[in-house]
Amino acid sequence: MPYKVLVTPRSFGRHSNEPYEILNQFGVEVKVNPYGKILTEEQMIEEIKDVDGIIVGVDPLNKKVLQHAENLKVISKYGVGIDNIDMEYAKEKNIEVVRAMNANADAVADYTLALMMAVARNVVQIDKECRELNWQKITTVDVHKKTLGLIGLGNIGKKVVQRAKGFEMDILAYDLVPDEEYAEKSGIQYVNKLEEIFEKADFITLHLPLNEHTEHIVGREQLERMKSTAVLVNTARGGLIDEQALSDALQERLIWGAGIDVFESEPPQNKELLELDNIVIGSHCAASTVQAIDNMGIISSQNLVDLFKQSDK
Structure with missing residues (x-):
């Protein structure tokens, strides 16, 4: 048989x-x-x-x-x-x-950078305005020489680091199992407390599995610690971010914006997220090349x- x-x-x-x-x-x-x-x-x-x-x-x-x-x-x-x-x-x-x-590590890393750039430079909003023949300049934020904070530095996180080096970014990382040899070779600074990532980074990317320890690892408290010009990107798993807290933070302009490819349920149940102009949304497609x-x-x-x-x- x-x-x-x-x-x-x-x-x-x-x-x-x-x-x-x-x-x-x-x-x-x-x-x-x-x-x-x-x-x-x-x-x-x-x-x-x-x-x-x-x-x-x-x-x-x-x-x-x-x-x-x-x-x-x-x-x-x-x-x-x-x-x-x-x-x-x-x-x-x-x-x-x-x-x-x-x-799919390279594809996900590419998409992580794509979301970072799209949110920082308001690519989607600019495209929308141009299609309506509005040629007014929209001021955005830089990526070059900014600080990237990675939460989780496994295989995908390391590939994101390789790409971020092309933008001459300073790299911070938090991981429960630090790869010290890689960090030293790649010029990465591990932080001891997760709060340091939220307080210091201009861009924060998530590269974690979803479990009882990581669920809603980003909530209202973490979002309030972030810079007003900071960008949050999640290409890992829905559930790592408290989506109501994210929606509130984006509406209140606590942070610059977010690039989110994964949600707790897909499409997201919180329809407010679909109406905001400071979030770029993906359909869990980071690995779809x-x-x-x-x-x-x-x-x-x-x-x-x-x-x-x-x-x-």
Whole structure:
């Protein structure tokens, strides 16, 4: 009997057939997401019942869902974030979980810089005014030689640093597990207290997983510490920012603006955010480039096959 695999990401194999070829060469029977959208819990429960493996994006794989996956042996994450997967229950059920490490890091880092620039220089607002034939100059804020504060300095954070160096930015970072060797080599200053990032940085970017320790790590108190000309960027996970606090801060002009690609629910429930001119909004698309999509598909397929091969031994 061939392994049966559910593939939920809608972009899987969109630009290259190689991810499917990897699965087909191993004789995998592929079941593709039939809904054309992120699956709900109920849809996942129905689709996951008889599969041996799953290549999953941000669809829910909590305990409620996994309890119905009687044959599931492997979860291959299409990306790196695993906050949608109940890791403890997966371990309890001996379900292997593997991530597509580094597949989309460059794409996310690029988009982080794109949001920084778009917010700082009011690119979206200027474009809108020009389309209405308003050629009045709009004054914005600089990026060059400003201070960037990174909350989380993992693989994506380090790639953001590489790009920020081109703008001759001073770099501050906060991470629970500091990479001192990298910091010294790259001219990065680690701070001991998270408050220092909010108080000193002109740009703050988030590169953290979402868990009980990081949920709403940016709230009203942190936003009030920021400079009035500061920009906040989140390309990591919705839930890291208290969205009501952010909405209030933007309306009150406590900070210059925000670039947000991820929300607690997507589209965001707080519709006020959609009406503000000092926020640039993304549709969780930081990793959506041709190269990153190809990489995620190839790596997640190969990871799945490799784990099946190990279980066959």
